[in-house]
Amino acid sequence: MSKFAKQIHESDNVVTAVNECLAGDRVTVKFKGQAVEYVCLRDIPFGHKFAIRDIPAGGAVVKYGEVIGSATADIAVGEWVHTHNVRDDYKCLGKDGAPLPGQEEDKACPSRGGGS
Amino acid sequence: MQFFGYPRPDGGVGARNYVAIIPSVGCVNNLCTHLERLIRGTKAIRHDQGCLHPPADTVQVTRTLINLGRNPNVGGALVVGLGCEMAKAEEIYEGIKASGKPVDMVVVHKIGGMIDTLAAASRILVDMVGQVSAVQREPFGLDKLVFGTKCGSSDTTSGLSSNLVAGEVCRLMTANGGRFIQGEICDIMGGEYALKKLCVDPEQGEKLVDCVRDLYMRGYHVGADTRGCQMTAGNVAGGLTTLVEKALGANAKGGNQPIQATLDYGQLLPEKPGRYIMNFPGHGFENLTGSAAGGAIVHLFTTGRGAPNGHPIMPTVKLCGNAKTMRTMREHIDLDVSSVIEETESIEAAGERLYRFAVDVANGKLTKCEILNFEGMEILINGPVM
Numbered sequence: 001m002s003k004f005a006k007q008i009h010e011s012d013n014v015v016t017a018v019n020e021c022l023a024g025d026r027v028t029v030k031f032k033g034q035a036v037e038y039v040c041l042r043d044i045p046f047g048h049k050f051a052i053r054d055i056p057a058g059g060a061v062v063k064y065g066e067v068i069g070s071a072t073a074d075i076a077v078g079e080w081v082h083t084h085n086v087r088d089d090y091k092c093l094g095k096d097g098a099p100l101p102g103q104e105e106d107k108a109c110p111s112r113g114g115g116s
Numbered sequence: 117m118q119f120f121g122y123p124r125p126d127g128g129v130g131a132r133n134y135v136a137i138i139p140s141v142g143c144v145n146n147l148c149t150h151l152e153r154l155i156r157g158t159k160a161i162r163h164d165q166g167c168l169h170p171p172a173d174t175v176q177v178t179r180t181l182i183n184l185g186r187n188p189n190v191g192g193a194l195v196v197g198l199g200c201e202m203a204k205a206e207e208i209y210e211g212i213k214a215s216g217k218p219v220d221m222v223v224v225h226k227i228g229g230m231i232d233t234l235a236a237a238s239r240i241l242v243d244m245v246g247q248v249s250a251v252q253r254e255p256f257g258l259d260k261l262v263f264g265t266k267c268g269s270s271d272t273t274s275g276l277s278s279n280l281v282a283g284e285v286c287r288l289m290t291a292n293g294g295r296f297i298q299g300e301i302c303d304i305m306g307g308e309y310a311l312k313k314l315c316v317d318p319e320q321g322e323k324l325v326d327c328v329r330d331l332y333m334r335g336y337h338v339g340a341d342t343r344g345c346q347m348t349a350g351n352v353a354g355g356l357t358t359l360v361e362k363a364l365g366a367n368a369k370g371g372n373q374p375i376q377a378t379l380d381y382g383q384l385l386p387e388k389p390g391r392y393i394m395n396f397p398g399h400g401f402e403n404l405t406g407s408a409a410g411g412a413i414v415h416l417f418t419t420g421r422g423a424p425n426g427h428p429i430m431p432t433v434k435l436c437g438n439a440k441t442m443r444t445m446r447e448h449i450d451l452d453v454s455s456v457i458e459e460t461e462s463i464e465a466a467g468e469r470l471y472r473f474a475v476d477v478a479n480g481k482l483t484k485c486e487i488l489n490f491e492g493m494e495i496l497i498n499g500p501v502m
Contacts, residue, residue: 004459006276006457008276008280008368016272016276016355017355018276018457018458018459030459045355046272046355047271047272047273047354047355048355049355049357061357063361063364064310064361064364064365064368066307066310066360066364067360068357068358068360068361068364069357069358069360069361081357082352082355082357083352083357086357086358088347088357088358088359088360089358089360090306090343090358090359090360092305092328092329092332092342092343093329094329095329100329100332100333100336101336102336102341103341103343
């Protein structure tokens with residue numbers, strides 16, 4: 001069976017697997033009429049991302065054509081991209097451009113169980 | 117392409133033809149439920165608000181109830197007041213009346229008790245349903261369509277299929293002169309600057325970012341970091357890595373279409389075609405109500421795991437890109453877009469299919485929510501409740 005991953009924007013450097021992919025699997029990315037094949041460097045669960053371009057440590061991770069976070073290690077093509085090698089840089093900023101209070105450290109809430 | 121809708125005196129065109137029973141305060145909900153059961157063709161818009169609010173919430177509740185009454189899916193309205201509440205029945209009545217549609221009012225304290233009010237209101241409704249049900253569907257251009265959108269019970273397929281398909285409908289329907297409402301400020305958090313770039317008026321873009329700041333600070337004041345509340349453990353297990361990624365996937369329901377304005381909760385949409393952002397939450401009950409008050413006649417509701425929510429006066433189209441959910445939650449989902457995940461259908465083709473389906477719903481086709489009588493609503497308040 002062919003395995004696929006989805007690219008959303010042409011400038012994206014990550015794609016999302018829509019099959020369970022195993023290390024060594026060849027995975028096809030169809031985008032704008034072109035089909036390109038990548039080899040997964042490790043297991044990529046359904047719904048998780050892998051890199052389609054090398055991303056250096058500190059480099060931008062791009063999906064939907066926007067920066068979604070920054071790499072905390074060098075990420076090679078085919079490498080799994082998730083919370084272990086990406087930092088969430090988002091802070092809610094005030095009108096003066098400075099972060100609003102309470103974001104000095106990450107205080108994740110427990111899962112709500114549902115969610116939108 | 118045309119659609120067949122109910123013409124309203126203010127120029128709006130409805131997909132449904134209800135007589136709405138609108139309580140000014142939650143205290144008279146039971147009375148409204150009795151009326152709805154007794155009189156065919158009516159819809160009770162039950163909510164738990166209308167009293168013991170700070171003034172800003174009374175204004176918001178009043179505005180929302182007026183605009184629900186003005187929604188084109190409503191052909192006529194009966195306002196039911198108690199008589200001592202903060203949201204004034206007279207004000208709601210006058211607000212709806214200005215649209216030119218039939219409207220009447222009963223106030224329990226003036227008539228004296230539920231039973232006599234029930235009798236008086238029933239007689240009013242018998243005449244009003246007779247009058248409203250005589251309105252015939254007529255052909256209109258697709259520029260008269262107003263759609264809202266939200267996502268609920270999302271999973272990884274949402275940002276990869278159903279949300280992108282809804283975004284394609286936003287592109288198609290606004291190109292035809294229609295209007296499109298999006299909101300869910302909690303979901304926009306992280307993607308507010310991407311949306312700000314799409315605002316045609318920089319002031320409206322700043323207002324959009326202000327909505328996110330306001331939500332963040334309200335969380336801060338109760339000791340919560342709203343960023344963390346929005347990103348769930350399930351999201352991370354499913355493959356979402358950052359809040360920005362989640363936000364961009366949610367924002368995709370409007371595609372890359374320019375944003376005309378940022379609206380207050382329950383505010384009536386301006387006449388200008390295009391995409392709008394409303395300051396409504398992700399929570400389904402308040403969210404759908406905000407959309408309906410804005411004037412949406414059909415709502416596009418994307419889901420991954422299968423959200424059953426609907427609204428009393430606004431048909432809600434459920435679309436889903438998860439093939440497993442399509443098997444387990446089939447009776448709740450109107451449109452299967454798992455073909456996008458399976459690479460057998462393009463987003464453009466699925467968008468065309470959703471657009472046609474939504475037009476069919478505007479023409480009178482019942483959605484799964486309507487068939488199952490799955491409906492509920494609430495009005496957003498900011499509190500504190502006194």
